[in-house]
Amino acid sequence: MELYNGPLDTKEIFGRWLDEQAESNYGAYIPFVGTIRAEDGIEALSFDIYEPVLQKWFDAWQEKAAALGAVVKMAHSIGDVPVHTSSYISAVFSPKRRVALELIDEFVEDFKANAPIWKYDVKNGERIYAADRSTPMYGAGLLG
Amino acid sequence: MVKVEFLGPIGKAPMEMEASTLADVSAQLKEDTSLIQWLDKCAVALNDTMVNDLETVLKDGDRISILPPVCGG
Numbered sequence: 001m002e003l004y005n006g007p008l009d010t011k012e013i014f015g016r017w018l019d020e021q022a023e024s025n026y027g028a029y030i031p032f033v034g035t036i037r038a039e040d041g042i043e044a045l046s047f048d049i050y051e052p053v054l055q056k057w058f059d060a061w062q063e064k065a066a067a068l069g070a071v072v073k074m075a076h077s078i079g080d081v082p083v084h085t086s087s088y089i090s091a092v093f094s095p096k097r098r099v100a101l102e103l104i105d106e107f108v109e110d111f112k113a114n115a116p117i118w119k120y121d122v123k124n125g126e127r128i129y130a131a132d133r134s135t136p137m138y139g140a141g142l143l144g
Numbered sequence: 145m146v147k148v149e150f151l152g153p154i155g156k157a158p159m160e161m162e163a164s165t166l167a168d169v170s171a172q173l174k175e176d177t178s179l180i181q182w183l184d185k186c187a188v189a190l191n192d193t194m195v196n197d198l199e200t201v202l203k204d205g206d207r208i209s210i211l212p213p214v215c216g217g
Contacts, residue, residue, distance in 0.1 A: 034217040048152045050211065052192040076216065088217040108217075117216030118152030129153035134213035137187035139196040143170040143210070144184035 001058045002075040003049060007085035013075050017091055021071070026093040028100040032108055034088035036081055042121045044082045045130075050116040057115055061107060070094035072107055076115075080122055114138055146206045148173070154182055154212055166190075167198040169208060187211045 002013065014031050021029070036045050058074065065072045074090040081087040090108060094100040113135050120127040146163050150156040156178060163169045166188065173179050188195050189209040190202075202208075 047216070050151050050209065053189050053194065053209070053211070056192065056194075111216055113214075115214060115216040116151070116211050117214055118212065119215040119217075120153070130215050131153075131213070134215040136185045136213045137194075137211055139194060140187045140213070141184050142166065142188050142196060142198060143173055143186065 001055060001073075003051065004075065004077055005079050006077060007081045008075055008077055008087065008089055010086050010089055013089060014091065017073050017093075021093050024071075024093065026071070026095060028094050028097040029091060030097075030100045030104045031091040032089060032104055033086055035086050036083045038083040040121065042083065042123055043125075044080045044122040045087060046080045046120040046122050046127050047077055047087060048118040048120075049076065049078050053116045061110070065092065065094075065103060065107075068094065068099050068103065070099050070103055072103065074107075074111070076117065145204060146202050146208055148208045148210065150182075150210045152212050152214075154179075154186075154210065163202050165198065165202060166195065166200045166208070169202070170198060173210075182210070182212055185213050 010033055061072050071093040077087040092100040092103045114137050119130040121130055145160050147158055147160050148169060149158040161172050173183060190200060191207050
């Protein structure tokens with residue numbers, strides 16, 4: 001898991017991941033890129049991350065992938081990420097394509113639902129919490 | 145004493161309190177009107193592990209994190 005301040009250098013990261021696994025005998029490598037779209041007048045999105053819980057979430061996914069003979073990767077931005085640049089990338093390596101295709105779907109969807117990351121729209125230099133696009137995490141409401 | 149920290153957009157300074165279970169923490173947080181809009185939607189971590197039981201027993205020095213709704217990516 002890799003965290004960066006500002007937008008991701010997607011080509012460098014994907015290229016490096018590919019190089020790292022060049023001799024691993026994986027038959028499939030499926031990357032996912034999340035790019036900030038220009039909509040609703042935003043200049044950028046901005047992110048807060050709680051790394052200790054994110055690391056545990058990611059470690060659990062690595063174990064799940066390893067049980068299938070696969071590897072999951074991810075990188076995410078902290079702070080402001082301008083429109084038309086990338087804040088999140090992930091990838092799965094697996095011996096054959098079917099496992100990777102299914103894992104990237106589950107991994108990205110669970111990421112959206114349970115990774116401890118908070119998103120803000122940036123408009124006129126102001127950070128506005130994206131409350132209407134955010135999802136309560138598993139177990140939410142315990143103290144309410 | 146346990147420490148309660150509020151993550152992301154909640155924007156509230158950490159609190160310290162006496163509590164023997166998460167139910168005690170809940171009761172004290174409910175007295176804070178600035179948290180009314182958050183508690184129903186927030187998940188909870190104890191020393192960075194997600195928890196889901198109000199009867200979870202706390203010990204001195206425990207750290208409780210309040211995690212509001214998320215949206216990564």
